[in-house]
Amino acid sequence: MIVSPGAVVPLTPDPNTHIKIAVDTPMKRFYEEHVTLLDRRDFETLVRTHYHEDARIVSTEYLVNGHAELFKHFAKYTGLMDYLKVVSTDKWIESEATFAFEATARTQWGLTRVHDAFWLRDGRIIRHFTGSIPLVRFVR
DSSP, X not given: OBOOTTOOOOOOOOTTOSBOOOSBOHHHHHHHHHHHHHHHTOHHHHHHHHEEEEEEEEOSSOEEEHXXXXXXXXXXXXXXXXXXXXXXXXXXXXXXXXEEEEEEEEETTEEEEEEEEEEEETTEEEEEEEEEEEEEEOOO
């Protein structure tokens, strides 16, 4: 469903997706594709199609600048994570050039609450702010 500002919309998420965002917007579609690429671990396509060449990821733990570092960053993900799956998107906010969310992700270590905010320019990410809080740790 595509809506215009001020329209009354049902607040029922699509039952066929784990992304709980009731309305269909360009930012939601961008996010759904982003999650699909993460779930598939297709980091090559993710970086090339979703991030500007001079994009920056900002975290309290690290800073990543540009495509070369983004490729290294996501390659590190591949080495560190045997498993990564977005379980649900729990909170969402967007504007014409930004979106932010809170989601629950599952890794081989357990469940984690992730918080991300994205600023886009020309349809690609220029700034990505990220953080996470472990919720449940699996014991092996």
